[in-house]
Amino acid sequence: MIPALFAGLCDDAAVFPPGLAPLPDAVAxxxxxxxxxxxxxxxxxxxxxxxxxxxxxxxGPRETPLAVAVTLPGGPDRLPGVLDAAKALPIDLQALEIAVPDGMGPAELLDAISAATAPVYVEIPRDDRRLPLLRALAGTSHRAKFRTGGVRADLYPGEAELATAIRAAVEAGVPFKATAGLHHALRNTDPETGFEQHGFLNLLLAAGAPEQAEALLAERDGEVVAARLRELDADTARARFTSFGTCSITDPLTELAALGLLPRGEA
Structure with a gap:
């Protein structure tokens, strides 16, 4: 039994780095x-x-359509083609994740994604476009996507930067997801690369208490994080932080069990 706090939390990003699973293996x-x-x-x-x-x-023929989210890293130009392809496939298009090309303003972006038939997560750049874009998304059905890591240390925003982004999204009333670099439940230092990595549970706490976001993003003590999660308003936190992309489903499952947040025997 998965508690409501964690329902649908893990988007299956197995085909992306560092997993890079072949598509047939990822689907299976x-x-x-x-x-x-x-x-x-x-x-x-x-x-x-x-x-x-x-x-x-x-x-091939399927009894149950494959639930997918589709990324458009080049921007919304390919959106019509994606929507056409989705109609012809046995898939359930649950989300679109669309980057903002350089030079495209908020109004132009909203116009370009207006034909979307699934929730759109707009990838928010880490520059001065962040606030205008979040303000433009406020009051729409669209959502935000924050990148929280990558293959270089500079692709990981620090606690202060990420906390500012989370607070801005919460203040604008824009739900968000996160992707990249969230390999563990807790804030950690990767032993191989030395990269400082965010924990997906830290983001969940920060979404629930944005006024304390920076401190919560920095917390590395599993017992502290687990205790705070048990006190969290699950509905509020998950309405704000919808999910995160992970190359492994079993790793988050195992770490949640180790923290006592899921039954150990089942993980």
Whole structure:
């Protein structure tokens, strides 16, 4: 049984770095997750737009459509093609994750994504476009996407920067997801790279208490984090922080169990 606080928290980003699972393997694994006891933890399979071209032959006839989120890292230009492809496939398009091209303003972006038939997560740049974009998304059905890591240390925003972004999203009333670099439940230092990595549970706490976001993002004590989570207003926190992308579903499952937040025996 997955508590409501964690329902749909883990978007399956197995095909992206560092996982880089082949598409057939990722689809097969995702189908397995959706039959497991922890199915409620798992969100859609996240795919880049070009992967849709390979899904037709791969999926074949299905009783249950494959739940997917599609990324458009080049911006909304490919959106019409993605929507057309989705109509012809046995998939349930649950989200679109769209980057903002350089030079595209908020008004132009909103116009470009107006035809979307699924929730749109706009990837918020780490520059002075952040606040104007979040303010433009306020009052719409669109959401924000924050990058929280990558293959270089400078791609990981510090606690202060990420806390500022979270507070801005909360103040604008814009739900957000996070992606990249969230390899563990807790704030940590990667032993191989030395990168300072955010924890997905730290983000969850920060979403629930944005006025304390910077301190909560820095917390590394599992007992402290678990205790704070048990006191968290789950509905409020999850309305703000919808999910995060992870290359592994089993790793978050195991870490949640180790913190006593899921039954150990089942993980």
């Amino acid at each position: 694994a995702h189908d397995t997750y959706k039959q497991a006891w922890y199915t409620d933890l798992v969100g859609p399979l996240v795919l880049a737009a070009p992967a849709l071209d390979a899904l037709g032959d791969l999926l």
